[in-house]
Amino acid sequence: MIVKAFVLKQHSIGKIAGLIGPGTIAVIRPQRTIEGMFREAIRKTIQEKKSALEDLEAIQQYFLSMSITPAYKELVESTVDTVSTYLREAMYVQTSATAIEDYVMAKCARLCAEAVNQHVQGKLLDGTELMICTSDGKGEQHFDWTASERQIKARCKGEGPLVISGGYGRLTSGYVVRVGKDGAHLMAALIAAVLKADTIEFHVEAHGVEGLSAITYDEAAHYCASARAPFSSSAIWPAKNAGIPILVKDIEDDIFEGTLISTGSAHKTAVLSDKDLDLITVYGTGLLGRVGMSGAIFSALAAAGVNVRFIAQTSSEYSISFAIRSEEKERALTAIRGLFKDNPLLPLDDVVVLGQAVGIVTVFGSRMRNLPGTSAAVYDALGAAGINIIASAQGGEELSISVVVAAQDVDKAAGLLQ
Numbered sequence: 001m002i003v004k005a006f007v008l009k010q011h012s013i014g015k016i017a018g019l020i021g022p023g024t025i026a027v028i029r030p031q032r033t034i035e036g037m038f039r040e041a042i043r044k045t046i047q048e049k050k051s052a053l054e055d056l057e058a059i060q061q062y063f064l065s066m067s068i069t070p071a072y073k074e075l076v077e078s079t080v081d082t083v084s085t086y087l088r089e090a091m092y093v094q095t096s097a098t099a100i101e102d103y104v105m106a107k108c109a110r111l112c113a114e115a116v117n118q119h120v121q122g123k124l125l126d127g128t129e130l131m132i133c134t135s136d137g138k139g140e141q142h143f144d145w146t147a148s149e150r151q152i153k154a155r156c157k158g159e160g161p162l163v164i165s166g167g168y169g170r171l172t173s174g175y176v177v178r179v180g181k182d183g184a185h186l187m188a189a190l191i192a193a194v195l196k197a198d199t200i201e202f203h204v205e206a207h208g209v210e211g212l213s214a215i216t217y218d219e220a221a222h223y224c225a226s227a228r229a230p231f232s233s234s235a236i237w238p239a240k241n242a243g244i245p246i247l248v249k250d251i252e253d254d255i256f257e258g259t260l261i262s263t264g265s266a267h268k269t270a271v272l273s274d275k276d277l278d279l280i281t282v283y284g285t286g287l288l289g290r291v292g293m294s295g296a297i298f299s300a301l302a303a304a305g306v307n308v309r310f311i312a313q314t315s316s317e318y319s320i321s322f323a324i325r326s327e328e329k330e331r332a333l334t335a336i337r338g339l340f341k342d343n344p345l346l347p348l349d350d351v352v353v354l355g356q357a358v359g360i361v362t363v364f365g366s367r368m369r370n371l372p373g374t375s376a377a378v379y380d381a382l383g384a385a386g387i388n389i390i391a392s393a394q395g396g397e398e399l400s401i402s403v404v405v406a407a408q409d410v411d412k413a414a415g416l417l418q
Contacts, residue, residue, distance in 0.1 A: 004201040005166065005188035007031050007230075008112045012251055013066045016203070017119035020161045025191055026120075027127070027166040028113040029184035030105075031205070034062055038083075038108050042101055045087040056084050063111050067118040075114055083107055099175065106168035106176045109184075113165035122161030127187055129155060131169025131179045143169075143179065152194045164191075185235035193242035200244055201258075203251045204230035208259035210270045220246075220261045222364040222400045223272060236261070272362045273414040277309060278329045279358040279390060279404055282336060283319030294320060296339060304335035310360055310402060312391045321391050323404060329355055358390060359410030363417055364400035375401055381416050 005027045006016050020026045037059050041052035063076045083104055090100050106128055117124045132147035148169070156162060166184025168176055179186060185202055192200045209215050209223050217240040224233035230248075239246050239261070249258035282297060294313065297320060301308060310323035324332050333355060368374045375394065378401055382389060391404040405413050 001025065001195060001197045002199050002201065003027070003188050003192040003195075003197045004203065005029065005185050005231075006116070006203045007205050007251055008116065009033075009251070010062065010065055013115060013119065015251075016116055019203070020116070020120045020122065020163070022159055022161060025156060025162045025164065025188075025195075025197075026116065026122075027164045027184050027188040027191070028109065028116050029166045030108050030112045034059070034108060034112075035105065037062065038104055039101065041083075042087065042097075042104055045091060046097060046100060049091055052084075052087065056080050063115060066115040069118055072114060072118050076111060079107055079111055098178075102168060102178050103176045105178070106165070109165040109167050113163050117163040120161050120163060122163050123158055125155060125162060125164045127165040127184075128168050128170045128176055130164070130191070131183065131187060133169050133171050133177050133179065135171050135173070144172075147172075148190065149194050152191055156191060156195060185231040186238070189235045189238040189244075189246070192244050193238040196242070197244060200239055200246045202231055202235070202246060202248045204248060205251060206230040206248075207250050207253065207256060208248045209261070210259075210272070211256075212259050212270060213257065214260045214262070215270075216263065217261055218399055219270075219364055222362065223270070270363075270365055271414050271417045272364070273410050274309065274360045274362075275407065275410055276326045277323045277358050277360060277407075278326050278332075278355050279310075279321055279323050280329070280332055280336070280355050281319055281321040297336060298322075300335040300339045301332055304331045306332045306335065310391070310393060310404065312393050312404075321404075323358060323360060326357065356390075357407040358404050359407050359413075360402050360404055361410060361413045361417060362400050362402040368398055368401070378403065378417060382413055385412065385416055387413050387416075 001023050003025045004019065006019075006029070008016065008028050009031045016026075037055060041055040041059065044050045044052040044055065060076055060080045064073060067073075086103065087100075110126055113124060113127075130148060130151045132144045132151060134142050134144050164187070166187045167179060168183060169179045171177055188202070189200060191197070206229075209220060215223070217236055220236050221233045223229055224231060224236065236246070243263075246261040247258045248261065250256050298308065301322075301324075306324055306328045308322045308324060310321075312321045313319065363378055379389065382403065382405070387405055387409045389403045389405060392402065394401045403413070
Protein backbone atom coordinates (compact mmCIF):
# COMPACT_ATOMS: atom_id res chain seq x y z
CA MET A 1 0.00 0.00 0.00
CA ILE A 2 1.15 3.51 -0.78
CA VAL A 3 -0.24 6.80 0.55
CA LYS A 4 0.13 9.91 -1.63
CA ALA A 5 -0.66 13.56 -0.93
CA PHE A 6 -1.30 15.90 -3.85
CA VAL A 7 -1.69 19.63 -4.38
CA LEU A 8 -4.41 19.83 -7.03
CA LYS A 9 -4.00 22.26 -9.90
CA GLN A 10 -6.37 22.63 -12.82
CA HIS A 11 -3.86 21.53 -15.44
CA SER A 12 -2.41 18.69 -13.35
CA ILE A 13 -5.58 16.73 -12.63
CA GLY A 14 -4.96 14.25 -15.45
CA LYS A 15 -1.42 13.64 -14.28
CA ILE A 16 -2.55 13.17 -10.68
CA ALA A 17 -5.26 10.72 -11.73
CA GLY A 18 -2.61 8.71 -13.59
CA LEU A 19 -0.62 8.33 -10.36
CA ILE A 20 -3.56 6.89 -8.41
CA GLY A 21 -4.06 3.18 -8.95
CA PRO A 22 -5.18 0.09 -7.01
CA GLY A 23 -3.73 -0.01 -3.51
CA THR A 24 -3.27 3.78 -3.46
CA ILE A 25 -4.72 6.15 -0.88
CA ALA A 26 -4.66 9.71 -2.22
CA VAL A 27 -5.09 12.74 0.03
CA ILE A 28 -6.00 15.83 -2.00
CA ARG A 29 -5.51 19.45 -1.00
CA PRO A 30 -6.32 22.62 -3.00
CA GLN A 31 -3.64 24.75 -4.60
CA ARG A 32 -3.08 28.20 -3.14
CA THR A 33 -4.86 29.89 -6.07
CA ILE A 34 -8.28 28.41 -5.36
CA GLU A 35 -7.78 28.78 -1.61
CA GLY A 36 -7.18 32.47 -2.21
CA MET A 37 -10.38 32.72 -4.26
CA PHE A 38 -12.42 31.19 -1.44
CA ARG A 39 -10.79 33.44 1.16
CA GLU A 40 -11.54 36.52 -0.92
CA ALA A 41 -15.21 35.50 -1.09
CA ILE A 42 -15.21 35.08 2.69
CA ARG A 43 -13.52 38.46 3.23
CA LYS A 44 -15.95 40.34 1.01
CA THR A 45 -19.00 38.80 2.61
CA ILE A 46 -17.99 38.80 6.27
CA GLN A 47 -15.75 41.85 6.55
CA GLU A 48 -17.03 44.19 3.85
CA LYS A 49 -20.65 42.98 3.93
CA LYS A 50 -20.62 42.89 0.13
CA SER A 51 -21.82 40.37 -2.40
CA ALA A 52 -19.24 37.77 -3.42
CA LEU A 53 -21.31 36.54 -6.35
CA GLU A 54 -18.59 37.18 -8.96
CA ASP A 55 -16.00 35.39 -6.82
CA LEU A 56 -18.29 32.40 -6.33
CA GLU A 57 -19.02 32.23 -10.05
CA ALA A 58 -15.27 32.19 -10.75
CA ILE A 59 -14.86 29.40 -8.18
CA GLN A 60 -17.62 27.42 -9.86
CA GLN A 61 -15.97 27.76 -13.28
CA TYR A 62 -12.61 26.72 -11.79
CA PHE A 63 -14.00 23.38 -10.66
CA LEU A 64 -16.21 22.79 -13.69
CA SER A 65 -13.10 23.06 -15.89
CA MET A 66 -11.76 19.83 -14.33
CA SER A 67 -14.71 17.55 -15.08
CA ILE A 68 -17.76 17.77 -17.34
CA THR A 69 -19.76 14.83 -16.02
CA PRO A 70 -23.35 15.77 -15.15
CA ALA A 71 -23.00 14.38 -11.62
CA TYR A 72 -19.92 16.50 -10.87
CA LYS A 73 -21.46 19.60 -12.44
CA GLU A 74 -24.50 19.19 -10.19
CA LEU A 75 -22.27 18.67 -7.15
CA VAL A 76 -20.21 21.79 -7.87
CA GLU A 77 -23.26 23.98 -8.35
CA SER A 78 -24.87 22.61 -5.19
CA THR A 79 -21.72 23.12 -3.10
CA VAL A 80 -21.15 26.68 -4.33
CA ASP A 81 -24.79 27.48 -3.61
CA THR A 82 -24.42 26.03 -0.09
CA VAL A 83 -21.31 28.15 0.53
CA SER A 84 -23.09 31.26 -0.80
CA THR A 85 -26.05 30.72 1.52
CA TYR A 86 -23.77 30.01 4.48
CA LEU A 87 -21.77 33.20 3.96
CA ARG A 88 -24.88 35.36 3.64
CA GLU A 89 -26.25 33.93 6.90
CA ALA A 90 -22.87 34.29 8.62
CA MET A 91 -22.95 38.04 7.99
CA TYR A 92 -25.58 38.40 10.71
CA VAL A 93 -24.48 35.69 13.15
CA GLN A 94 -21.82 35.97 15.85
CA THR A 95 -19.50 33.30 14.48
CA SER A 96 -15.70 33.47 14.64
CA ALA A 97 -13.87 34.22 11.39
CA THR A 98 -11.78 31.08 11.89
CA ALA A 99 -14.85 28.85 12.18
CA ILE A 100 -16.32 30.37 9.00
CA GLU A 101 -13.11 29.90 7.05
CA ASP A 102 -12.62 26.30 8.26
CA TYR A 103 -16.13 25.33 7.19
CA VAL A 104 -15.82 26.91 3.74
CA MET A 105 -12.27 25.69 3.07
CA ALA A 106 -13.27 22.13 3.97
CA LYS A 107 -15.87 22.41 1.19
CA CYS A 108 -13.09 23.53 -1.15
CA ALA A 109 -10.98 20.48 -0.26
CA ARG A 110 -13.98 18.20 -0.76
CA LEU A 111 -14.60 19.58 -4.27
CA CYS A 112 -10.93 18.98 -5.12
CA ALA A 113 -11.15 15.37 -3.98
CA GLU A 114 -14.40 14.94 -5.91
CA ALA A 115 -12.75 16.28 -9.09
CA VAL A 116 -9.91 13.76 -8.84
CA ASN A 117 -12.27 10.90 -8.05
CA GLN A 118 -14.29 11.65 -11.18
CA HIS A 119 -11.20 10.56 -13.11
CA VAL A 120 -10.07 7.55 -11.05
CA GLN A 121 -13.51 6.18 -10.11
CA GLY A 122 -12.36 5.10 -6.68
CA LYS A 123 -13.92 5.37 -3.25
CA LEU A 124 -14.36 8.94 -2.03
CA LEU A 125 -14.00 9.83 1.63
CA ASP A 126 -14.49 13.17 3.37
CA GLY A 127 -11.36 13.76 5.44
CA THR A 128 -13.35 15.48 8.17
CA GLU A 129 -14.69 12.04 9.06
CA LEU A 130 -11.16 10.81 9.85
CA MET A 131 -9.46 13.59 11.77
CA ILE A 132 -11.06 13.98 15.19
CA CYS A 133 -10.22 16.92 17.46
CA THR A 134 -11.30 18.06 20.89
CA SER A 135 -11.74 21.57 22.26
CA ASP A 136 -10.57 22.92 25.60
CA GLY A 137 -13.52 25.32 25.68
CA LYS A 138 -11.24 28.34 25.21
CA GLY A 139 -10.94 28.25 21.45
CA GLU A 140 -8.01 25.84 21.32
CA GLN A 141 -8.37 22.56 19.43
CA HIS A 142 -6.29 19.48 20.11
CA PHE A 143 -5.77 16.53 17.79
CA ASP A 144 -7.24 13.31 19.21
CA TRP A 145 -4.87 10.59 18.00
CA THR A 146 -6.74 7.64 19.52
CA ALA A 147 -10.13 8.59 18.07
CA SER A 148 -8.61 9.40 14.66
CA GLU A 149 -6.74 6.09 14.55
CA ARG A 150 -10.00 4.28 15.22
CA GLN A 151 -11.73 6.14 12.36
CA ILE A 152 -8.88 5.49 9.93
CA LYS A 153 -8.91 1.74 10.63
CA ALA A 154 -12.68 1.58 10.27
CA ARG A 155 -13.09 3.65 7.08
CA CYS A 156 -9.90 3.26 5.04
CA LYS A 157 -10.58 -0.22 3.72
CA GLY A 158 -10.66 -1.89 0.31
CA GLU A 159 -8.23 -2.70 -2.49
CA GLY A 160 -9.32 -0.03 -4.94
CA PRO A 161 -8.02 3.54 -4.90
CA LEU A 162 -9.28 5.71 -2.06
CA VAL A 163 -9.49 9.48 -2.56
CA ILE A 164 -9.68 11.67 0.57
CA SER A 165 -10.17 15.42 1.01
CA GLY A 166 -7.31 16.67 3.15
CA GLY A 167 -6.59 19.33 5.71
CA TYR A 168 -9.72 19.43 7.88
CA GLY A 169 -11.25 17.42 10.68
CA ARG A 170 -14.10 17.69 13.14
CA LEU A 171 -14.53 18.47 16.79
CA THR A 172 -16.47 15.91 18.78
CA SER A 173 -19.27 18.50 18.72
CA GLY A 174 -19.40 18.19 14.93
CA TYR A 175 -17.84 21.55 13.98
CA VAL A 176 -15.29 21.50 11.15
CA VAL A 177 -11.74 22.60 12.10
CA ARG A 178 -8.44 22.96 10.32
CA VAL A 179 -5.93 20.29 11.34
CA GLY A 180 -2.62 22.02 12.00
CA LYS A 181 -0.68 24.23 9.63
CA ASP A 182 -0.90 21.75 6.77
CA GLY A 183 -3.34 19.04 7.70
CA ALA A 184 -3.37 17.30 4.31
CA HIS A 185 0.20 16.05 4.57
CA LEU A 186 -0.23 15.26 8.27
CA MET A 187 -3.34 13.28 7.39
CA ALA A 188 -1.45 11.30 4.73
CA ALA A 189 1.36 10.47 7.17
CA LEU A 190 -1.08 9.45 9.92
CA ILE A 191 -3.04 7.19 7.59
CA ALA A 192 0.20 5.60 6.39
CA ALA A 193 1.37 5.01 9.96
CA VAL A 194 -1.93 3.46 11.08
CA LEU A 195 -2.26 1.20 8.04
CA LYS A 196 1.46 0.37 7.93
CA ALA A 197 1.94 1.59 4.37
CA ASP A 198 5.12 0.81 2.46
CA THR A 199 5.86 4.40 1.54
CA ILE A 200 4.47 7.95 1.47
CA GLU A 201 4.67 10.38 -1.44
CA PHE A 202 4.20 14.13 -1.17
CA HIS A 203 3.58 15.73 -4.59
CA VAL A 204 4.13 19.43 -3.91
CA GLU A 205 4.62 22.85 -5.50
CA ALA A 206 8.40 22.78 -4.98
CA HIS A 207 11.53 21.05 -6.25
CA GLY A 208 11.52 18.45 -3.48
CA VAL A 209 13.57 19.52 -0.48
CA GLU A 210 15.92 22.11 -1.93
CA GLY A 211 16.64 19.77 -4.84
CA LEU A 212 18.39 17.23 -2.60
CA SER A 213 18.12 13.54 -3.45
CA ALA A 214 18.13 12.36 0.18
CA ILE A 215 17.66 13.80 3.66
CA THR A 216 17.01 12.49 7.15
CA TYR A 217 13.78 12.90 9.12
CA ASP A 218 15.50 15.27 11.57
CA GLU A 219 16.99 17.37 8.79
CA ALA A 220 13.60 17.55 7.13
CA ALA A 221 12.11 18.86 10.37
CA HIS A 222 14.59 21.75 10.27
CA TYR A 223 13.83 22.40 6.63
CA CYS A 224 10.09 22.50 7.32
CA ALA A 225 10.60 25.35 9.79
CA SER A 226 11.04 27.62 6.77
CA ALA A 227 7.99 29.59 5.70
CA ARG A 228 8.56 28.50 2.10
CA ALA A 229 8.52 24.78 2.91
CA PRO A 230 5.72 23.02 0.95
CA PHE A 231 4.64 21.00 3.99
CA SER A 232 4.99 21.36 7.75
CA SER A 233 7.15 19.40 10.17
CA SER A 234 4.03 17.87 11.77
CA ALA A 235 3.79 15.60 8.73
CA ILE A 236 7.18 14.06 9.47
CA TRP A 237 6.83 12.58 12.96
CA PRO A 238 4.19 9.91 12.16
CA ALA A 239 6.36 8.63 9.31
CA LYS A 240 9.50 8.72 11.45
CA ASN A 241 7.84 6.88 14.33
CA ALA A 242 6.52 4.22 11.96
CA GLY A 243 9.76 3.99 9.97
CA ILE A 244 8.02 4.82 6.66
CA PRO A 245 10.10 6.73 4.08
CA ILE A 246 8.66 9.88 2.48
CA LEU A 247 9.37 10.74 -1.14
CA VAL A 248 8.86 14.44 -1.90
CA LYS A 249 8.24 15.07 -5.61
CA ASP A 250 7.64 18.18 -7.71
CA ILE A 251 4.14 18.02 -9.18
CA GLU A 252 5.37 20.05 -12.18
CA ASP A 253 8.72 18.31 -12.86
CA ASP A 254 8.69 14.80 -14.32
CA ILE A 255 12.49 14.60 -14.58
CA PHE A 256 13.33 15.26 -10.90
CA GLU A 257 13.21 11.93 -9.05
CA GLY A 258 12.40 13.57 -5.74
CA THR A 259 13.86 13.87 -2.25
CA LEU A 260 13.80 10.74 -0.09
CA ILE A 261 13.25 11.43 3.61
CA SER A 262 14.37 8.46 5.69
CA THR A 263 16.93 7.35 8.26
CA GLY A 264 19.72 7.87 5.71
CA SER A 265 21.80 11.02 5.39
CA ALA A 266 21.78 14.03 3.11
CA HIS A 267 24.37 14.33 0.35
CA LYS A 268 25.34 17.79 1.54
CA THR A 269 24.31 20.60 3.83
CA ALA A 270 21.60 22.95 2.61
CA VAL A 271 20.79 26.61 3.12
CA LEU A 272 17.37 28.13 3.75
CA SER A 273 16.35 31.75 4.06
CA ASP A 274 13.26 33.35 5.55
CA LYS A 275 12.25 36.91 4.74
CA ASP A 276 9.58 39.35 5.91
CA LEU A 277 10.46 38.90 9.57
CA ASP A 278 10.90 41.26 12.49
CA LEU A 279 13.28 40.70 15.38
CA ILE A 280 11.79 41.85 18.67
CA THR A 281 14.25 42.42 21.51
CA VAL A 282 13.16 42.91 25.12
CA TYR A 283 15.98 44.07 27.35
CA GLY A 284 16.68 45.86 30.62
CA THR A 285 17.91 45.27 34.16
CA GLY A 286 14.33 44.54 35.22
CA LEU A 287 14.69 41.13 33.54
CA LEU A 288 17.67 40.07 35.65
CA GLY A 289 16.98 37.14 37.93
CA ARG A 290 13.21 37.39 37.53
CA VAL A 291 11.85 33.85 37.51
CA GLY A 292 9.17 33.17 34.91
CA MET A 293 9.88 36.21 32.75
CA SER A 294 10.52 34.21 29.58
CA GLY A 295 7.38 32.19 30.23
CA ALA A 296 5.31 35.33 30.76
CA ILE A 297 6.54 36.90 27.51
CA PHE A 298 5.94 33.85 25.35
CA SER A 299 2.60 33.12 27.00
CA ALA A 300 1.50 36.65 26.12
CA LEU A 301 2.58 36.10 22.52
CA ALA A 302 0.75 32.79 22.33
CA ALA A 303 -2.43 34.38 23.70
CA ALA A 304 -2.15 37.00 20.93
CA GLY A 305 -1.81 34.29 18.27
CA VAL A 306 1.79 35.21 17.42
CA ASN A 307 4.03 32.40 16.17
CA VAL A 308 7.70 32.69 17.22
CA ARG A 309 10.21 31.60 14.54
CA PHE A 310 13.50 32.17 16.42
CA ILE A 311 14.59 32.72 20.03
CA ALA A 312 17.90 33.91 21.49
CA GLN A 313 18.70 34.79 25.11
CA THR A 314 22.05 35.50 26.72
CA SER A 315 23.09 33.92 30.02
CA SER A 316 23.23 37.40 31.56
CA GLU A 317 19.41 37.38 31.43
CA TYR A 318 19.57 40.97 30.26
CA SER A 319 17.77 40.45 26.95
CA ILE A 320 15.48 38.13 25.04
CA SER A 321 15.21 38.31 21.25
CA PHE A 322 12.72 36.52 19.04
CA ALA A 323 11.75 36.66 15.38
CA ILE A 324 8.17 36.74 14.10
CA ARG A 325 6.40 37.33 10.80
CA SER A 326 6.34 41.04 9.94
CA GLU A 327 2.55 41.12 9.74
CA GLU A 328 2.40 40.00 13.39
CA LYS A 329 4.69 42.76 14.68
CA GLU A 330 2.05 45.12 16.04
CA ARG A 331 0.17 42.30 17.78
CA ALA A 332 3.41 41.14 19.37
CA LEU A 333 4.42 44.60 20.57
CA THR A 334 0.94 45.27 21.95
CA ALA A 335 0.97 41.96 23.84
CA ILE A 336 4.39 42.54 25.42
CA ARG A 337 3.79 46.16 26.36
CA GLY A 338 0.44 45.17 27.81
CA LEU A 339 2.20 42.50 29.90
CA PHE A 340 4.50 45.08 31.45
CA LYS A 341 1.84 47.73 31.87
CA ASP A 342 -1.00 45.71 33.35
CA ASN A 343 0.81 43.25 35.61
CA PRO A 344 1.61 44.77 39.03
CA LEU A 345 4.17 42.02 39.60
CA LEU A 346 6.27 43.34 36.73
CA PRO A 347 7.33 46.90 37.60
CA LEU A 348 9.84 46.98 34.76
CA ASP A 349 10.21 50.69 34.15
CA ASP A 350 13.63 50.28 32.56
CA VAL A 351 12.68 47.59 30.06
CA VAL A 352 12.95 48.56 26.41
CA VAL A 353 11.20 46.80 23.51
CA LEU A 354 12.68 47.21 20.04
CA GLY A 355 11.72 45.82 16.64
CA GLN A 356 13.66 45.71 13.37
CA ALA A 357 13.13 44.19 9.91
CA VAL A 358 15.31 41.11 9.46
CA GLY A 359 15.66 37.77 7.73
CA ILE A 360 16.97 34.41 8.91
CA VAL A 361 19.49 32.27 7.07
CA THR A 362 19.81 28.67 8.24
CA VAL A 363 22.52 26.16 7.35
CA PHE A 364 21.40 22.61 8.15
CA GLY A 365 22.46 19.00 7.60
CA SER A 366 23.60 15.90 9.48
CA ARG A 367 27.16 16.35 8.22
CA MET A 368 27.50 19.35 10.53
CA ARG A 369 27.34 17.12 13.62
CA ASN A 370 30.65 16.73 15.50
CA LEU A 371 32.48 18.71 12.84
CA PRO A 372 34.69 21.39 14.47
CA GLY A 373 34.84 24.73 12.72
CA THR A 374 31.41 24.66 11.10
CA SER A 375 30.13 27.69 13.02
CA ALA A 376 33.41 29.52 12.42
CA ALA A 377 33.13 28.94 8.67
CA VAL A 378 29.63 30.43 8.64
CA TYR A 379 30.56 33.48 10.69
CA ASP A 380 33.85 34.05 8.82
CA ALA A 381 32.15 33.96 5.42
CA LEU A 382 29.54 36.50 6.45
CA GLY A 383 32.08 38.71 8.24
CA ALA A 384 34.40 38.77 5.22
CA ALA A 385 31.46 39.91 3.08
CA GLY A 386 30.63 42.74 5.49
CA ILE A 387 27.35 41.20 6.63
CA ASN A 388 26.53 41.91 10.27
CA ILE A 389 25.05 39.06 12.32
CA ILE A 390 22.41 40.54 14.61
CA ALA A 391 21.65 37.31 16.48
CA SER A 392 22.35 33.59 16.10
CA ALA A 393 21.34 30.23 17.51
CA GLN A 394 22.43 26.62 17.21
CA GLY A 395 20.55 23.60 18.51
CA GLY A 396 22.31 21.14 20.78
CA GLU A 397 21.67 18.38 18.25
CA GLU A 398 24.16 20.19 15.93
CA LEU A 399 21.93 19.90 12.89
CA SER A 400 21.52 23.59 12.11
CA ILE A 401 22.88 27.09 12.61
CA SER A 402 20.55 30.07 12.18
CA VAL A 403 21.76 33.63 11.83
CA VAL A 404 19.64 36.76 11.87
CA VAL A 405 20.74 39.49 9.46
CA ALA A 406 19.27 42.76 8.25
CA ALA A 407 16.48 42.33 5.72
CA GLN A 408 18.56 43.77 2.87
CA ASP A 409 21.38 41.24 3.50
CA VAL A 410 19.32 38.01 3.39
CA ASP A 411 19.82 37.08 -0.27
CA LYS A 412 23.52 37.93 -0.20
CA ALA A 413 24.08 35.88 2.98
CA ALA A 414 22.19 32.88 1.63
CA GLY A 415 24.17 32.99 -1.61
CA LEU A 416 27.51 33.05 0.22
CA LEU A 417 26.62 30.02 2.35
CA GLN A 418 25.31 27.80 -0.46
